[in-house]
Amino acid sequence: MEPFTSTPGRRSAPVDSLPRPDADALAHSRRLIETIRREMEGHGGALAFDRFMELALYAPGLGYYMAGSRKLGVEGDFVTAPEISPLFGQCLARQCAQVLDGLQGGDILEFGAGSGALVGVILEELTRLQCLPRRYLILEPSPELRQRQQQLIEGLAPGLVARVQWLDRLPERLRGVTIANEVLDAMPVHRFVVRDGAVQELFVRWSGSGFEEFAAPPESAGLAAAVQRLTVGGMQLGDGYLSEINLRAGPWIAALGRMLEAGVALLIDYGYPRREYYLPERTMGTLMCHYRHRAHPDPYRFVGLQDITAYVDFSAVAEAGGGAGMSLGGYTSQANFLLACGLDELLADSDPADVEAHMQRVQGAKRLILPSEMGERFQVMALARDFAAPLLGFSLRDLRGRL
Secondary structure, X not given: OOEOOOOOOOOOOOHHHOOOOOHHHHHHHHHHHHHHHHHHHOOOOEEEHHHXXXXXXXOOOOOOOOOOOOOEOOOOOEOOHHHHOHHHHHHHHHHHHHHHHHHOOOEEEEEOOOOOHHHHHHHHHXXXXXXXXXXXXXXXXXXXXXXXXXXXXXXXXXXXXOOEEEEOOOOOOEEEEEEEEOOHHHOOOEEEEXXXXXXXXXXXXXXXXXXXXXXXXOOOOOHHHHHHHHOOOOOOXXXXXXXXXXXXXXXXXXXXXXXXXXXXXXXXXXXXXXXXXXXXXXXXXXXXXXXXXXXXXXXXOOOOOOEEEOOEEHHHHHHHHHHOOOEEEEEEEHHHHHHHOOHHHHHHOOOOOOHHHHHHHHHHHHHHHOOOOOOOOEEEEEEEEOOOOOOHHHOOOOOHHHO
């Protein structure tokens, strides 16, 4: 089996331009590489890409999200919407308030709360709206991020701190709102390539000096069938077409559906409807890595020190939600969602006399909603159970017809 090189031609920062990690970080990366190599040896010398990605991100004590380096903010590798501006959390709080009011109370559950910035803003805004949840639950797999969240939340008013609880697993039942901001993109994905009309899976092995990927007949359960289903609607995946597919999202959404007794799940991420995700010209997929605020396409560089992500197929998410007994409550761009939730009004409420603070809010708003920034690249989807009221965030423009 010949090595399969998929990275040339991807538009991103040149890999050679990346800052070099310090000695301690490189030593950490070598320990993770040895862990991955040992598992490869136990599986015939190779791993499916999704397992490689899982270890690179989530290996206990060593994976990118499970170790102690700073990921978010200026000193990290990337920023998310809650770090860019509190306007994001304030708008999200308004959508939460509508649901909590309609349910006459309930809880909020946030998946992967990052730095914890979103928790504080949502609770403060819901205090102002007189619509606090009974509990604000956080499911966070990263010990390092959980510690940062706890430190940040300690600065809230005592009455708010008491409402926040950390969980190690999904609650059996939840009535209220679940929030997953940039969660689905961090799930390990399978990669595939079409060769001579047949689907092949991408695997990873050790070459002697580094990891390399190669294509072979699929071994992962369900992968070939899932790729075949992509062509049912007439999509053409030509010879050499390479992309990825998230086989873990369906079971995750099924678990979400079993948990949600009544309320709404809000999923916010960068992604496309299926027909846009698998465009004929998108021949190299969407997989991307983030290191020190530089994006590049090589997942085998600085293993354990960089984020690895893939865009979200929101058509697949909607289908999985329906299969889990939830209805599609709405689908739109982040810009449409935030504007529908009153971003303009919140921006107008800032004090123009404080020029510096006002300009920071304006600049933050631009990053959240401009098409060249996050406004169109990020999408928002609502999955609902036993909540039929039209949702505020999708009242400006609902794009579910594109799914």
